[in-house]
Amino acid sequence: MLTYKQKEVLEFIISYQNDNKVSPTIQEITDFIGVNSLSTTHQHLESLEEKGFIKRHKKQARSIEITEFAKKVVNIEESSVLPPAKTTKVEKILNTIVQGDALELLRKLPDQCIDLLIADPPYNLSKGMSLKLASGSLVGTGGNWEKVMQKWDDYDLLGYMEFTELWLREAKRVLKPTGSMWVFGTYHNSGIINTLMQLLGIEIINEVVWYKRNAFPNLAGRRLTASHETLIWAHAGKKRKYTFNYDFSKSYSDKSDELKAAGKQMRTVWDIPNNKERFEIALGRHPTQKPLKICKRMIELTTKEGDVVLSPFSGSGSECLAAKLTGRDYIGFEIEEEFVDLSRRRLDQQIASQESLL
Template sequence: MSETMTATKPKSRVASKANEGALGGLSLNEIHHGNFIELVKALPDRSVDLIIADPPYNASKGGAWSMQHGKLPGFGGDWKKIAEIWDDMPLDDYLAFTLTWLAEAQRVLKSTGSMWVHGTYHNAGISNIAMQILGVEIINEIVWYKRNSFPNLSGRRLTASHETIIWAHRGGKREYRFNYEHSKDGDFSHDNLKSAGKQMRTVWDIPNNKAKEELAHGKHPAQKPERVSRRLIQLSAAPNDICLVPFAGAGTECVAAKREGLRFIGFETEKEYLDIARNRLEDS
């Protein structure tokens, strides 16, 4: 395992304009309007250092879908969101979707790179299975404990108070970056489960509330707090690395990458959220 760099503490390290440019046929430091599975084909193999993916969890019901983009033999057809409800697919279609976007992510990720994939009980198991099918190796499964999680209003089940984050690399030789010293000695004072100077464990206590500035331009229904993405970056990336964000939403991961001194490429299909994300980046 590579331990080649100790990450700095979470201060803004904004990449300079000189570092902007293009990768393959896509501009860097931009969120592109469109479907990740279609547009990512313009990126070369093994060309990005980090991927932070917050895909649809398939937790909603009632939407209409048409499978039109991306295909893997034996796993249904292709996919494309065609309705406002973007989080509802039949199980076989969702597996096909997951295999398709993960295969592209694996293709463009460097052997020294890391991939972080968000999920809940709705989809984390499918992401895990899809990774095993593709030969993507799982490094850790993180339990993100949300101490201020929303209560269960029906009173018919336990209050959901955690999500899952899978840390993985593309498979093959284990060359991925791990900023181990930072994981032990960095400032994680907001995390009640992290002891100073001790190894970081796989349960993280990170409140789900967002700073006022994170919501100033609007919000996404599945928006994560910026501090989560900044931790992922600090653990597994270096300044000037390229961070790929397949499902940019309101732009949190791209904002975090910019503030940590990385270059980024994001993708978002919904114009409403794209506008929010671009406005946030202008203010970052």
């Protein structure tokens, strides 16, 4: 599968070769695609080579060769993007965490098979992988954010946009017309997600502010204490057929949410502390683990019992556990073995003792 940036690079090389009878230099490609560093261009070329679209002759300038395979793909815009594999039967992976890359795993799902997708994707917060403070370097936190400093969260901006576009396209494809999706974010990524949704024809239904009144204080004292995350609720259907349990939204109350009283309409600000109950972290911690309470609220608002909830970046499995505890089925995708193990243990043990968790 080619990303749109890889397609752009490939198309540029082809048209340059047609015009000039030699291939462009790395610098010319870099200038054309408008990135700042040559290394980003090198990464795109490496991917194109791995995928069989080009061959490079090391240490030789202007030596990029377009392969026969690439030449056969006449309309690069559409037909070189590999069609979705769609080989996985949903029933086979129901109520499991599948280890792997969400982009690949999503492609294997059939069209319109998911009722609700809750994406807690990498936020792209972990720039440079450590936070420098006057008092030294602090790993594992940052600003007011639980800055995660994880490799899986560190992209360059264009790379992050490509990654987001790819998974959003697949999310749109796999959702049922009655389905919808929730996406967690902060200012680092929510603008990108919002814009791409609009470009991809994914209609935003609401933007919810998750107010975290117990937010981590700002250690450097150079900006406000960030105390919220942004949740985007969107649907992909042509018509507005998505599930919304209005009665639930109205009757819902929770003593810790000072902005929601039973009988009042639910607002787009949710007052939910980011604390985890002791049982939620009893088997291990994830650096960006979400409280079960927020996942359950999303699920109960926007699905029916027996529906299928997909969590494509499942981490410690909070969304999956919330689905099972509320009588839904789940599918989780997670790339890191450590978190796959943690979530499987969590789901096995906590679903077995669910009575005591509700």
